[in-house]
Structure formats: C-alpha cells, structure tokens
Amino acid sequence: MTISSRFPLPGQVRAVATSDPSGPLTVTGYGANPLVTVITRVDLSGKVAWQRTYPGTGRPQSRLSTEGTL
Helix, strand or coil: CCCCCCCCCCCEEEEEECCCCCCCEEEEEECCCCCEEEEEEECCCCCEEEEEEEEECCCCCCCCCCCCCC
C-alpha cells in the first residue's frame, strides 16, 4: 500500500515519524495557534486515526509514545 500523495492537516507540520514502514504516520505540528502542539496519527490512505492537542510548543524537546501520550 502506498500513501496518498496529499491529505489535509491543520496548520504547519513540524515533524513526521513512523515506527514501521507500513505505517501509520505520526505528524507533529501546530494549528491556528502556534503555541499549541497538534499531534495527528494518519494511516497510509490519509485517514486520520486520532488527533490530540497540547498546550505549548514541545520545546526544548518532547517525546511522544506510540500510543500518543506526550
């Protein structure tokens, strides 16, 4: 299965990660407020599995578990 070439995400993407080549993708970014971090889990078809928001920018550095806990 290949990933859809485009799918909408809120705001600006900061990072993309996966724990396995078969997906899913975890995308870190921000939405309308750049001081709020948005974490989105996306499968390879581009369907959003879940999305969470956290206050702050994740700086200096936050770690995200595979379950989506920041």
